Amino acid sequence: MNQPISITDTLKRRFLEVIDNVKVEPGRYKYVIIDSRASQIMTSAGCHLADVLAREGTMYLENLETRRSPSANVEAIYFAMPTEDSVRRIIRDFKTGQPATYSAGHLFFLSPMEDKMFDHLRGSTDPKFIKSLKELFMDFYAVESRVFSLGNRNAFFNLYSPSLKDRNQHSEINSISKQLVSVCASLQLNPIVSYYRSSDLSMQMSKNIAMTVQMELDEFYKGHPRVGTKPPQLIIIDRSVDPITPVVHDFCYQALATDLLPIKDGTMYEYSSFNQEGQPCEKVAVLDENDKTFVQIRHNHITDCIKFLQSNVNKFVSDAMSSKSTGNQLDAIREQMAKLPQFQENKEKFSVHLSIVNECLEFIKHNRLVDISGLEQSLATGQLASGEIPKSFDPEIATFLDDSSVRMVDRLRLLMLFFITQAVPQEMRNQLFQLSRCEYSDRDIANNLEFLGVKLDVAAPPPAKKWWISELLKKKSVTEDDIEYDLPRYSPVMKNIVEGVVNGTLDRDQYPYTLAPDLLETIQAKKTVRSLRSAQPTFHHKGRRNEPQGRLILFIAGGVTYTEIRMAYELAATHNWDILIGSTHIITAPSFMEDMKVLRNPPPPPPPRPRSPSPPPLSRKPSNKPSGSNPFATVKTAFGGASLGSKSQPPRPGQQPYSQFQRPTGQLQQQPSTSSDSSRVKDKLKGLWNEFK
Numbered sequence: 001m002n003q004p005i006s007i008t009d010t011l012k013r014r015f016l017e018v019i020d021n022v023k024v025e026p027g028r029y030k031y032v033i034i035d036s037r038a039s040q041i042m043t044s045a046g047c048h049l050a051d052v053l054a055r056e057g058t059m060y061l062e063n064l065e066t067r068r069s070p071s072a073n074v075e076a077i078y079f080a081m082p083t084e085d086s087v088r089r090i091i092r093d094f095k096t097g098q099p100a101t102y103s104a105g106h107l108f109f110l111s112p113m114e115d116k117m118f119d120h121l122r123g124s125t126d127p128k129f130i131k132s133l134k135e136l137f138m139d140f141y142a143v144e145s146r147v148f149s150l151g152n153r154n155a156f157f158n159l160y161s162p163s164l165k166d167r168n169q170h171s172e173i174n175s176i177s178k179q180l181v182s183v184c185a186s187l188q189l190n191p192i193v194s195y196y197r198s199s200d201l202s203m204q205m206s207k208n209i210a211m212t213v214q215m216e217l218d219e220f221y222k223g224h225p226r227v228g229t230k231p232p233q234l235i236i237i238d239r240s241v242d243p244i245t246p247v248v249h250d251f252c253y254q255a256l257a258t259d260l261l262p263i264k265d266g267t268m269y270e271y272s273s274f275n276q277e278g279q280p281c282e283k284v285a286v287l288d289e290n291d292k293t294f295v296q297i298r299h300n301h302i303t304d305c306i307k308f309l310q311s312n313v314n315k316f317v318s319d320a321m322s323s324k325s326t327g328n329q330l331d332a333i334r335e336q337m338a339k340l341p342q343f344q345e346n347k348e349k350f351s352v353h354l355s356i357v358n359e360c361l362e363f364i365k366h367n368r369l370v371d372i373s374g375l376e377q378s379l380a381t382g383q384l385a386s387g388e389i390p391k392s393f394d395p396e397i398a399t400f401l402d403d404s405s406v407r408m409v410d411r412l413r414l415l416m417l418f419f420i421t422q423a424v425p426q427e428m429r430n431q432l433f434q435l436s437r438c439e440y441s442d443r444d445i446a447n448n449l450e451f452l453g454v455k456l457d458v459a460a461p462p463p464a465k466k467w468w469i470s471e472l473l474k475k476k477s478v479t480e481d482d483i484e485y486d487l488p489r490y491s492p493v494m495k496n497i498v499e500g501v502v503n504g505t506l507d508r509d510q511y512p513y514t515l516a517p518d519l520l521e522t523i524q525a526k527k528t529v530r531s532l533r534s535a536q537p538t539f540h541h542k543g544r545r546n547e548p549q550g551r552l553i554l555f556i557a558g559g560v561t562y563t564e565i566r567m568a569y570e571l572a573a574t575h576n577w578d579i580l581i582g583s584t585h586i587i588t589a590p591s592f593m594e595d596m597k598v599l600r601n602p603p604p605p606p607p608p609r610p611r612s613p614s615p616p617p618l619s620r621k622p623s624n625k626p627s628g629s630n631p632f633a634t635v636k637t638a639f640g641g642a643s644l645g646s647k648s649q650p651p652r653p654g655q656q657p658y659s660q661f662q663r664p665t666g667q668l669q670q671q672p673s674t675s676s677d678s679s680r681v682k683d684k685l686k687g688l689w690n691e692f693k
Contacts, residue, residue: 004548004578005187008142008289011045014186015079018136019055022106024075030057031076031102035064035086037139038079038110040151044141046290064089068101075131076102081139082113087121094125106132111139111182137185139178140582143266144289146572147565148582150179155584156558156595157602159205159238160451164602173205176557176584177212181220183553183582184234190221191234191553193514196241203240203453205557210236214514232551233501235511239558240453242493243420244380246561246592247413249373251364251485253305254287254298255562257356258588260363263287266562266586271355273348285352293349299566302364303485305357313350370485372400372410379417380490393422401436411436413589415446416596419456429456441597448599494554494581495567501552502575548578559587559595 024030032052034042042048052061062068064080076093080086093101112135113121141149158164158172184191195210213236239246250256254266263269266287273283287294293312297305364370375396378384397418401411415432418424424432433443450456500506554568560583568581587595595602 004572005551005580006145007148007187007580008045008145010186011041011138011142012047012051014136014138015042015045015047016051016055018079018108018134019052019058019077022075022077022132024057024104028057028073028075028103029059030055031060031062031071031074032058033062033064033068033076033078033080035080035083035089037081037083039063041110041138041141042079044143046142068093070099070101072103074102075104075106077106077108079108079110079136081111082109082117084117087117091121091124094129096124096126098126100126100129102129104129104131107134109133109135111135111137111178137182139182140186143582143586144565146568146580147560147586148183148580149560149586150176150582150584152176152179153559153585153591153595154605156239157599159558160240161599161602162451163600169205173208173212176209177216180209180213180234180236180555181216184217185220187580189232189234189551189553190217190224190226191232191551193217193234193236194508194511195235195514196237197510197512198240198453200453203238205238205240206236209238209555209557210514230550232553234553234555235497235501236555236557237494237497239556241556243449243452243454244417244490245492245563246559246587246589247416247420248376248380248488248490248563249369249413249589250488250561250563250566251302251373252298252563252566253300253302253357255566256302256360257287258562259590260360261356266588269352269356271352273351285349291349293353297353299569301485302357302360305353306361309350309354309357313354316346316350367407367410368400368403368405369410372406372414373485375400375414376417377489379414379421382421383489385489393418397432398435401432408436408438408442409590409593412438412442412445412593416449416593419446419449420454423458424456426457444600445593445597448596451599492561492564492567494556494564495571498552498554498568498571498579499575502550502571502577546576548572549576551578551580553580553582556581556583559583559585559592561587561592 019030019032022030049061052058059074064078064086078090080090090105090107094105107130139150141151143149152175155172155176158168193210193214196206198204198206213234249259257263257269258266261269269285269287271283271285273281275281285291287298289295293309297308300308374385375393378390378396379393383389397414400406400414415436418432419429429447433446447456497506497511500511556564560581565581565586568579571577572579
């Protein structure tokens with residue numbers, strides 16, 4: 001087992017390796033051209049302008065959607081999605097019969113191209129300018145080192161909405177499956193796939209995604225068996241498995257802040273500060289893994305964050321005040337000036353996190369969130385904090401619904417939990433809605449739970465009283481505010497799944513494999529047991545003891561919460577497993593409720609951006625360089641595989657299995673063009689451009 005995988009580092013490294021591997025002719029430079037999707041993926045991986053321009057021979061980074069002037073002695077490296085718009089813009093740069101925008105083009109598509117789009121690209125571009133064309137399988141976002149996202153919030157509607165799933169669910173499952181193959185290919189993993197088997201025949205999303213992923217993986221790794229005695233695992237579940245976790249309040253820093261505060265995309269926090277002149281201003285802080293303080297406290301309880309920040313701020317101030325310098329006064333000034341930027345940066349970061357903590361505490365104090373959270377935990381577990389199983393939660397629910405000091409969003413969250421865990425007839429649901437005084441349109445937030453497989457008229461099974469319940473009675477308190485917090489008693493379903501995989505106790509009737517039993521037995525038979533007589537000393541493996549004991553990818557279709565993300569980190573540290581978690585998108589309680597409100601009839605997706613007109617013909621003369629053999633016929637896949645249209649070759653020693661992935665396309669032939677055809681095309685383009693003007 002190798003070292004733990006970092007999704008952000010892997011994506012960034014692959015982008016930069018592609019740029020480095022492009023070899024240009026002497027006297028030429030590299031321009032990197034990216035479309036909007038590639039730009040977002042690069043940014044998510046921490047691959048910024050400075051990283052790109054630091055590569056040897058790279059002079060510029062441009063956007064594919066913007067107007068670009070022709071550049072001689074430049075070879076363009078394109079990172080783009082194989083969409084109609086991006087392919088059309090690439091064709092415009094190297095269109096047959098027109099002067100090329102750049103001396104050569106290296107095309108790298110983030111996902112596989114459809115045959116129709118590939119044929120269109122082949123037939124519309126001048127092959128002598130296209131030096132390489134590869135499919136990178138990088139169509140996903142790196143959220144954190146262990147977290148990835150497909151960046152597709154609309155998948156929730158296509159999977160669950162009664163008005164969309166009949167016509168969109170199949171194509172959505174195919175799209176999700178292709179992106180999951182991109183995740184596996186980028187991480188160089190060929191996992192064993194399993195899924196959640198639902199007893200509801202109308203809720204088979206996990207199974208359908210898993211089966212499609214298995215077919216895609218079989219095709220991708222065709223002819224290349226798994227290597228190693230403990231292959232990685234990929235478990236696919238969907239949001240219907242656990243509708244409770246997105247609703248319950250979580251008092252850990254990252255989950256609480258993204259729940260209560262308007263933090264854009266989970267990372268962009270706006271706050272009030274002062275500029276260098278001492279004037280008040282608005283600033284934006286980025287909460288990501290580049291912020292070491294954020295990484296240290298993001299999964300801590302809010303009370304632990306307060307203690308951590310207070311102690312570190314005091315230490316920071318004392319170190320700044322007691323810093324001693326050696327030498328004369330000039331040296332002391334020079335040392336202080338050298339430390340000033342770092343001092344200002346650390347001061348700003350501490351100020352940001354203190355501001356976030358204070359805002360969260362104000363929310364907690366003035367909106368009864370501690371009391372509400374206690375009832376949420378009791379509803380989710382079916383037990384009171386004392387371990388007692390009450391006969392009914394009706395009086396407690398009625399008290400909070402009728403309390404004007406409780407926010408409407410919190411009343412609706414309580415109603416959602418009450419409907420999930422209790423048997424609530426329609427008449428009683430209407431009475432509770434009236435008691436809460438919510439808007440009529442907001443009732444759909446709770447009523448639409450039925451589309452996630454929740455039986456609103458059927459109660460959840462009563463839990464058994466746990467012997468360890470006394471451990472959950474411990475309290476955490478913030479002495480200055482005299483607030484007591486119950487430790488969370490509800491565990492997300494994904495925690496039980498991961499622990500079942502790690503301990504080998506997961507119910508395989510509930511979470512079956514996609515592989516046939518005979519193939520599964522063949523893979524598992526590779527795990528051999530050595531006798532004590534033949535055992536070799538292992539003292540020379542001392543450095544490997546910290547290597548992960550296993551690797552698991554957990555994918556949740558329909559959204560993953562920050563609570564589940566935190567749980568993945570904690571389980572990875574506890575069991576020494578490399579656990580990665582991902583989803584179609586990241587959700588918070590507010591975003592989940594917004595989607596639930598319109599789930600019955602979701603709004604249409606935003607229309608595609610209007611196409612921009614083609615530029616006028618360029619005056620630069622086309623290159624007279626002889627075309628020679630057809631460059632399209634020798635383009636290769638992303639990892640140095642066989643050329644397009646060639647027969648599959650056996651892998652070289654030490655070569656990664658995915659390097660032989662091929663597109664099933666025939667060899668491309670260059671289409672001859674005459675001068676008369678070229679002039680007619682130019683005249684037509686001039687006429688179109690004049691009409692546009």
